[in-house]
Amino acid sequence: MPTTFFDAARDLLQSIAVSQKNIIQETASLVASNLMDGGIWHLFGTGHSHVIAEEVYYRAGGLAPVNAILFPALMQHEGPASGTKLERLPGLARIVFEQQDIRPGEVLTIISNNGTNAVPIEMALLARARGLKTIALTSLEQSKAAPYGKGQDKKLYELCDIVIDNGGGAGDAVLPVPGSTLHTASTSTLANIAIVQQLVYAICCRYQESGVEPPLFKTTNLPGSDEWNQALIDRYGDRVNLR
Secondary structure (H helix, E strand, O other): OOOOHHHHHHHHHHHHHHHOHHHHHHHHHHHHHHHHOOOOEEEEEOHHHHHHHHHOOOOOOOEOOEEEEOOHHHOHHHOHHHHHHHOOOOOHHHHHHHOOOOOOOOEEEEEOOOOOOHHHHHHHHHHHHHOOEEEEEEOHHHHHHOOOOOOOOOOHHHOOOEEEEOOOOOOOEEEEOOOOOOEEEEOHHHHHHHHHHHHHHHHHHHHHHOOOOOOEOOOOOOOOHHHHHHHHHHHHHHHHOOO
16 A cells, blocks of 8 residues: 555556556557647546646647637636536536537547546537547546436446546545545546646657657747747647637
């Protein structure tokens, strides 16, 4: 049993590196192929999972053709308790989805540790109907342990073309509090960030293997980077809301 979060994180990341290696490579090939064909990589999550979409959106070392689907009412700063109720609300996903410039053949990654609530499930269904490829980033153990969401007969991992398992346990928190039945130290955010950053790296490798320079942002704090980044904003900004 890990005794610190560092122990738990190290063990989990090593496990993911081994168990998800092939699926991450498959995902990277899918995304890279679409990006090099002029597409956009879309990412969406509710609650804490929206952080994962932001992790790869408009940042130093990040890919420019990335669209983070950020709907404020489903994010923590608008009120987490109400956000939890909203992510269970049938029909809301369509409102979010239809606000986006999403085109057939593109890739949507849906991040949901539980994978049972209405909004992420309906996002997957809408994406499939639009002709997108869908990727679930989820905890299979958590999702399989959870009941189906109200009014749902599928879970996210049962709907998506590709499923990446973040390796988290049921309940997410991994460290037992001494003298208590409670647990703390959730791993899903850490694991998901590691996965999407590995995906970005693998996507960039696919670009290089094809003889194409990957469209990566540079930090704005080094000489010449403002001009470099502006060229990427001019190229992709209209589609991924870079203002």
